[in-house]
Amino acid sequence: xxxxxxxxxxxxxxxxxxxxxxxxxxxxxxxxxxxxxxxxxxxxxxxxxxxxxxxxxxxxxxxxxxxxxxxxxxxxxxxxxxxxxxxxxxxxxxxxxxxxxxxxxxxxxxxxxxxxxxxxxxxxxxxxxxxxxxxxxxxxxxxxxxxxxxxxxxxxxxxxxxxx
Amino acid sequence: xxxxxxxxxxxxxxxxxxxxxxxxxxxxxxxxxxxxxxxxxxxxxxxxxxxxxxxxxxxxxxxxxxxxxxxxxxxxxxxxxxxxxxxxxxxxxxxxxxxxxxxxxxxxxxxxxxxxxxxxxxxxxxxxxxxxxxxxxxxxxxxxxxxxxxxxxxxxxxxxxxxxxxxxxxxxxxxxxxxxxxxxxxxxxxxxxxxxxxxxxxxxxxxxxxxxxxxxxxxxxxxxxxxxxxxxxxxxxxxxxxxxxxxxxxxxxxxxxxxxxxxxxxxxxxxxxxxxxxxxxxxxxxxxxxxxxxxxxxxxxxxxxxxxxxxxxxxxxxxxxxxxxxxxxxxxxxxxxxxxxxxxxxxxxxxxxxxxxxxxxxxxxxxxxxxxxxxxxxxxxxxxxxxxxxxxxxxxxxxxxxxxxxxxxxxxxxxxxxxxxxxxxxxxxxxxxxxxxxxxxxxxxxxxxxxxxxxxxxxxxxxxxxxxxxxxxxxxxxxxxxxxxxxxxxxxxxxxxxx
Numbered sequence: 001x002x003x004x005x006x007x008x009x010x011x012x013x014x015x016x017x018x019x020x021x022x023x024x025x026x027x028x029x030x031x032x033x034x035x036x037x038x039x040x041x042x043x044x045x046x047x048x049x050x051x052x053x054x055x056x057x058x059x060x061x062x063x064x065x066x067x068x069x070x071x072x073x074x075x076x077x078x079x080x081x082x083x084x085x086x087x088x089x090x091x092x093x094x095x096x097x098x099x100x101x102x103x104x105x106x107x108x109x110x111x112x113x114x115x116x117x118x119x120x121x122x123x124x125x126x127x128x129x130x131x132x133x134x135x136x137x138x139x140x141x142x143x144x145x146x147x148x149x150x151x152x153x154x155x156x157x158x159x160x161x162x163x164x
Numbered sequence: 165x166x167x168x169x170x171x172x173x174x175x176x177x178x179x180x181x182x183x184x185x186x187x188x189x190x191x192x193x194x195x196x197x198x199x200x201x202x203x204x205x206x207x208x209x210x211x212x213x214x215x216x217x218x219x220x221x222x223x224x225x226x227x228x229x230x231x232x233x234x235x236x237x238x239x240x241x242x243x244x245x246x247x248x249x250x251x252x253x254x255x256x257x258x259x260x261x262x263x264x265x266x267x268x269x270x271x272x273x274x275x276x277x278x279x280x281x282x283x284x285x286x287x288x289x290x291x292x293x294x295x296x297x298x299x300x301x302x303x304x305x306x307x308x309x310x311x312x313x314x315x316x317x318x319x320x321x322x323x324x325x326x327x328x329x330x331x332x333x334x335x336x337x338x339x340x341x342x343x344x345x346x347x348x349x350x351x352x353x354x355x356x357x358x359x360x361x362x363x364x365x366x367x368x369x370x371x372x373x374x375x376x377x378x379x380x381x382x383x384x385x386x387x388x389x390x391x392x393x394x395x396x397x398x399x400x401x402x403x404x405x406x407x408x409x410x411x412x413x414x415x416x417x418x419x420x421x422x423x424x425x426x427x428x429x430x431x432x433x434x435x436x437x438x439x440x441x442x443x444x445x446x447x448x449x450x451x452x453x454x455x456x457x458x459x460x461x462x463x464x465x466x467x468x469x470x471x472x473x474x475x476x477x478x479x480x481x482x483x484x485x486x487x488x489x490x491x492x493x494x495x496x497x498x499x500x501x502x503x504x505x506x507x508x509x510x511x512x513x514x515x516x517x518x519x520x521x522x523x524x525x526x527x528x529x530x531x532x533x534x535x536x537x538x539x540x541x542x543x544x545x546x547x548x549x550x551x552x553x554x555x556x557x558x559x560x561x562x563x564x565x566x567x568x569x570x571x572x573x574x575x576x577x578x579x580x581x582x583x584x585x586x587x588x589x590x591x592x593x594x595x596x597x598x599x600x601x602x603x604x605x606x607x608x609x610x611x612x613x614x615x616x617x618x619x620x621x622x623x624x625x626x627x628x629x630x631x632x633x634x635x636x637x638x639x640x641x642x643x644x645x646x647x648x649x650x651x652x653x654x655x656x657x658x659x660x661x662x663x
Binding site: 087 | 609634647650654657658659660
């Protein structure tokens with residue numbers, strides 16, 4: 001028990017695809033551009049100085065976000081198929097680790113959005129019978145994702161009961 | 165009285181439903197009938213049109229009985245219904261998770277019940293009620309429930325009821341009218357009260373009644389200027405509180421009168437309750453993952469508590485009367501503890517002292533409660549200074565006292581424990597919940613750490629289950645402790661993940 005107290009859980013072993021950084025940056029840039037567009041339209045319509053200052057500040061915050069967030073996220077987002085369990089870590093300012101024992105897994109799905117296809121990325125969702133605990137691995141290289149899905153599906157089929 | 169069965173084993177629902185369907189459907193279509201009457205009132209034919217529509221509604225409602233049949237064989241139950249679009253719904257008997265028997269007023273007058281068979285969460289399609297047999301003889305319904313839950317199916321063609329025999333039951337809780345004294349502190353009536361007030365205001369508004377011109381109210385309005393405003397406010401608050409207490413009590417009596425919790429020989433739990441509409445809910449033993457002891461603040465002050473079941477295939481309802489999860493309505497805390505322990509068959513997880521979460525967790529409760537209050541207060545005070553509001557505004561600073569009390573209470577609530585094969589978690593102040601779930605009922609873990617939690621070496625650990633609220637949080641627990649909780653509940657899962 002003493003060793004239990006002292007041992008520390010490490011982060012999952014594998015990083016996601018480095019291209020995920022560009023995907024995150026692109027997605028965030030979209031949001032900032034919409035906000036800037038609205039502010040620019042307001043500036044054009046009203047034309048007062050405080051509006052211009054807001055626009056500049058928004059642009060600076062957006063730029064900082066685009067530089068810091070993808071790098072930070074890339075360092076955090078990791079995953080591991082640890083034999084008996086699937087283990088993921090996500091987030092950047094707030095971070096979250098999730099573990100699901102393999103014998104409790106119900107489905108393993110892949111999903112690719114339009115922007116993700118552009119960057120040749122895949123997402124994996126691992127669900128259990130609980131509505132609280134789906135594991136998501138975002139921004140995986142497509143080949144890695146396919147391999148992971150194949151091995152997980154094979155192993156979950158081996159379990160017999162209804163995994164609740 | 166056994167029902168006629170055709171050669172393939174298909175049975176009809178009780179013919180007495182022919183009396184219920186027209187009443188229910190005509191009641192439902194009252195707005196339509198009123199519309200027709202009103203639309204035809206100019207030409208004077210409104211009454212005939214109304215009568216015609218009523219006849220159509222009644223005929224359609226009667227076809228429901230003629231087109232519905234059900235069949236139970238060795239491994240499934242089938243329901244076939246629909247006039248133009250024939251539908252057959254199947255449920256495998258080994259997938260049946262819950263069997264509810266309800267009877268509304270009309271049902272009870274005619275000795276009928278409605279049986280709702282739930283096949284649980286694995287049913288992902290939109291079929292919230294599972295499979296419903298609306299209108300079988302109450303005795304048949306009770307026998308059907310027993311059969312479905314124990315999979316001891318009597319051959320349908322011999323449905324005389326002898327072979328299903330009376331099941332031995334063990335009483336776990338029986339309603340005591342003295343419990344009603346806890347009903348006003350339940351606050352379930354608050355929502356109803358708000359709805360009633362909202363509804364009344366809308367009617368007043370729609371009817372273009374100017375409240376200021378209504379006689380008694382105008383007098384009252386004139387008096388406000390002379391009487392002290394504080395007096396009026398006090399009276400209004402008392403009126404509202406009495407109203408909420410009354411609606412809470414009425415709701416409590418309607419929902420929980422005759423409450424009876426039993427355990428069958430097969431291990432399944434059975435709840436029956438209700439004054440006018442009676443409700444019978446069964447929870448199969450192997451679906452039960454644990455119990456929750458819930459104490460809303462007011463109820464806690466008067467020494468009351470309620471007990472809920474945590475089971476797969478049962479959604480947790482809001483308020484104390486919704487959902488099939490109630491194992492004990494608001495009652496003395498001692499009774500709630502006794503019932504929870506009886507359901508778990510051990511009292512360790514219910515009464516054992518919990519592990520506290522340490523000084524960092526306490527500091528976080530204070531920072532969050534006081535910090536937010538302080539922020540709002542300072543903004544208000546700043547505006548007050550600029551706008552020159554009167555000084556009594558500073559009295560608002562007194563809200564820091566209840567905020568601090570809340571923080572302390574929230575900290576004292578925090579705790580967890582691993583005991584008797586259960587994971588026990590407690591948290592909350594406005595509603596304090598102590599949850600005991602079976603350790604092998606935990607099917608996943610979520611370790612969430614905000615920026616501040618990382619600096620303090622804390623995390624919020626969520627144990628995911630397929631039952632109840634789906635996830636139960638251990639708030640602000642330190643890392644090593646969280647890891648040992650995971651290691652005990654899910655043996656082997658952390659192997660090779662430690663450094």
